[in-house]
Amino acid sequence: xxxxxxxxxxxxxxxxxxxxxxxxxxxxxxxxxxxxxxxxxxxxxxxxxxxxxxxxxxxxxxxxxxxxxxxxxxxxxxxxxxxxxxxxxxxxxxxxxxxxxxxxxxxxxxxxxxxxxxxxxxxxxxxxxxxxxxxxxxxxxxxxxxxxxxxxxxxxxxxxxxxxxxxxxxxxxxxxxxxxxxxxxxxxxxxxxxxxxxxxxxxxxxxxxxxxxxxxxxxxxxxxxxxxxxxxxxxxxxxxxxxxxxxxxxxxxxxxxxxxxxxxxxxxxxxxxxxxxxxxxxxxxxxxxxxxxxxxxxxxxxxxxxxxxxxxxxxxxxxxxxxxxxxxxxxxxxxxxxxxxxxxxxxxxxxxxxxxxxxxxxxxxxxxxxxxxxxxxxxxxxxxxxxxxxxxxxxxxxxxxxxxxxxxxxxxxxxxxxxxxxxxxxxxxxxxxxxxxxxxxxxxxxxxxxxxxxxxxx
Numbered sequence: 001x002x003x004x005x006x007x008x009x010x011x012x013x014x015x016x017x018x019x020x021x022x023x024x025x026x027x028x029x030x031x032x033x034x035x036x037x038x039x040x041x042x043x044x045x046x047x048x049x050x051x052x053x054x055x056x057x058x059x060x061x062x063x064x065x066x067x068x069x070x071x072x073x074x075x076x077x078x079x080x081x082x083x084x085x086x087x088x089x090x091x092x093x094x095x096x097x098x099x100x101x102x103x104x105x106x107x108x109x110x111x112x113x114x115x116x117x118x119x120x121x122x123x124x125x126x127x128x129x130x131x132x133x134x135x136x137x138x139x140x141x142x143x144x145x146x147x148x149x150x151x152x153x154x155x156x157x158x159x160x161x162x163x164x165x166x167x168x169x170x171x172x173x174x175x176x177x178x179x180x181x182x183x184x185x186x187x188x189x190x191x192x193x194x195x196x197x198x199x200x201x202x203x204x205x206x207x208x209x210x211x212x213x214x215x216x217x218x219x220x221x222x223x224x225x226x227x228x229x230x231x232x233x234x235x236x237x238x239x240x241x242x243x244x245x246x247x248x249x250x251x252x253x254x255x256x257x258x259x260x261x262x263x264x265x266x267x268x269x270x271x272x273x274x275x276x277x278x279x280x281x282x283x284x285x286x287x288x289x290x291x292x293x294x295x296x297x298x299x300x301x302x303x304x305x306x307x308x309x310x311x312x313x314x315x316x317x318x319x320x321x322x323x324x325x326x327x328x329x330x331x332x333x334x335x336x337x338x339x340x341x342x343x344x345x346x347x348x349x350x351x352x353x354x355x356x357x358x359x360x361x362x363x364x365x366x367x368x369x370x371x372x373x374x375x376x377x378x379x380x381x382x383x384x385x386x387x388x389x390x391x392x393x394x395x396x397x398x399x400x401x402x403x404x405x406x407x408x409x410x411x412x413x414x415x416x417x418x419x420x421x422x423x424x425x426x427x428x429x430x431x432x433x434x435x436x437x438x439x440x441x442x443x444x445x446x447x448x449x450x451x452x453x454x455x456x457x458x
Contacts, residue, residue: 002126003115003126003127003128004032004125004126004127004128005030005128005129006030006031006032006127006128006129006130007024007029007030007031007129007130007131008020008021008024008029008030008031008032008129008130008131008132008133008328009031009032009034009108009116009127009129009131009132009133010031010032010033010034010132010133010135011034011108011116011132011133011134011135011136011273012034012035012043012134012135012136012137012305012307013033013035013040013041013042013043013091013095013103013135014043014044014045014135014136014137014304014305014306014314014317015043015045015305015314015315015317015318015321016133016135016304016305016317016318016319016320016321016324017033017043017133017135017304017305017321018033018042018043018091018095018135019318019321020133020304020321020324020325020328021033021095021101022094022095022101023321023325023329024325024328024329025095025098025100025101026098027329028100029100030100031100031101031102032101032102032103032104032127032129033095033096033101033102033103033104034103034104034105034106034108034116034118034127035103035104035105036105036106036107036108037105038105039088040088041088041089041091041092041103042087042088042090042091042092043091043137043314044137044138044306044314045314046084046087046088046091047084047088048157048158048161049314050314051083051084051087052080052083052084052161053157053161053181053182053185053347054347055076055079055080055083055084056076056077056080056161056185057181057184057185057188057347057349059072059075059076059079059080060076060185060188060189060349061188061349063188068190069166069189069190070165070166070168070189070190072189073165073166073189073190074164074165074166076189077163077164077165078164080161081164104118104120104125104127105120106118106119106120106123106125107119107120107272108127108273109272109273109274109277110132110273110274110275110277110278110280111126111274111277111278112277112278113278113279113298113300113301114128114129114130114132114300115127115128115129116128116129116132130300131300131301131302131328132300132301132302133301133302133303133304133324134270134273134280134288134296134301134302134303134304134307134308135303135304135305135307135317136268136269136270136273136305136307137268137269137305137306137307138266138267138268138269138306138307138312139266139267139269140156140157140158140262140263140264140265140266141264141265141266141267142156142262142264143264145173145231145232145233145234146232146233146234147233147234147235147236148173148231148234148262151234151235151236151241151260152236153236153240153241153257153258153259153260154234154241154259154260154261154262155259155260155261155262156261156262157178157182157261157263160182160259160261166186166189166190166191167186167191167257167258167259168191168192168258169191169192169193169194169240169256169257169258169259170182170186170191170192170193170194170257170258170259170260170261171193171194171196171241171243171255171256171257171259171260171261172193172194172195172196172260172261172263173196173231173243173260173261173262173263173264174195174196174197174198174261174262174263174264174265175195175196175197175199175201175202175203175204175225175227176202176203176204176205176263176265177203177346178263179195179197179202179261179263180195180202180203180214180218180346180348181346181347181348182261182263183195183218183223184217184218184221184223184347184348184349187218187221187222187223188221188349192222192224192257193222193223193224194223194224194226194255194257195218195223195224195225195226196226196229196231196243196245196255197225197226197227197228197229198228198229198230198231199227199228200227200228201215201227202214202215202218202225202227203346203352205358206352206354206358206410207358207359207360207396207410209373209394209396210352210354210358210394210396210410210412213393213394213412214346214348214352214412215227217348217349217350217392217393217412218348221349224255226245226247226248226255227248228247228248229245229246229247229248230245230246231243231244231245232244232245232246232252234260237256239258240256240257240258241256241257241258241259241260242254242255242256243255243256243257243260266306266312267285267286268285268286268287268288268306268307268308268309269306269307270282270286270287270288270307275288278298278301279297279298280296280297280298280301281296281297283309285309287303287307287308287309288303288307288308288309289308289309290302290303290308292335292336292337293323293324293327293332293334293335293336294308294320294323294324294327294336295327302324302327304317304320304321304324305317305320308320310336311342311344313342313344315342316339316342319339322334323335323336340427340428341355341356341424341427341428342355342424343355343420343421343423343424345416345417345420347417348412349390350390350392350393350412350413350414350415350416351412351413351415351416351417352393352410352411352412352416353410353411353412353416353417353419353420354408354409354410354411354420355408355409355420355423355424355427356398356406356407356408356409356427357398357407357408358398358408358410359371359396359398359408361408362398362407362408367400367401367402367407368400368401368402369398369399369400369401369407370398370399370400370401370433370457370458371396371397371398371399371457371458372395372396372397372399372453372454372455372456372457372458373394373395373396374394374395374396374449374452374453374456375393375394376391376392376393376394376395376412376413376414376449377391377392379395379449379452379453380452381448381449381451381452382444382446382448382449382452383444384414384415384444384445384446384448385413385414385446387444388414390414391414392412392413393411393412393413393414393416394412394413395409395410395411395412395413395449395453396409396410396411397409397433397453397454397457399433399454399457403432404432404433404434405432405433406427406431406432406433406436406454409423409453411449413446413449414446415446416446418446419446419447419449422447423436423450433454433457434454436450436454437450437451437454437455438451439451
């Protein structure tokens, strides 16, 4: 039948790719969005990432006192599913409705630099595109721990989010952002949670004092945290899974749960794409190699989102869209080098947000530093935390002692996920520690913390 000709083909329904499809369709270009699963319309964020996890966390933080924790989990899971299904359907409608835009469900692979074959069951569609964007995201990584891949009781974050019944006991392998977030959530739903972390601290990318405070919060919530513990095997034993691990003292011990969450990192999803056949370079971590304009080794092929090996955040994928759009329809000046003070959040309760450097990173620069570390409960000028009944956590600022430049801030506090955005904008615009210290903020609000935090630098 010949090939379907389009101006743009995007492989994967993630944030960066689908936004590019919408922009070019509106501009009158013929575009095609190819997604391998009808359960992933809208991308990871909507279906198995940000939206369902944060919906469950919100419900965990606002329990119904009329029901027990297990029942509340079931009701929360139903609410989450209703939300996700509605957003998934809306995304399909948005991107399959314009006359110039088509959604195709199937697995795409390159057969030459400009040609894709999309397979669905026994059917195949050949697509030729002037521009192709790889937007396939990432998948959970399962390292070669004996029994891990074979256990019927091991799940990834995707499998755990699909549950409608709460496990009574959950073992989490990995104390990074995903592991810590799920530990906080499931503990709030009343599950007995054990976290096994190979390294010496949770959240190894954060400063030790921040990580220690997160650990204290989890412990207070009933989570058992095991650090310097290496998982060595997973064995199914009836209705439970047993994890054998090497403890910090060298002894072999076990932890058991109805389920084991493998939160051991993610890898770019490039399997079966035929990248080698097309001449597209892949890096040692499986990522599609791109330049600062997100071009691959083929100038008409781009990679956006998790698959290019950059920060695994939906909002970074959205910025990837801006860079590629600028290449295709603008001046071509935007690049990844433009990014500064990009914040991130771990949705524990309360959330941990950070923008800029850690103290360790700042000290490695050799610059003279001033720091401030403040417990939220001791910040008298921040009554908002006490008003909402959660004055837990701490804040930390790192500042260049000579220039007054703010190098980094970490906030483990109520509403930190919102407050950090105000701070990030201020830092991009060059606000100094003194400007933030002397700022006029609404009252009572969490941004008032800047008066206290930057007023205690030493």
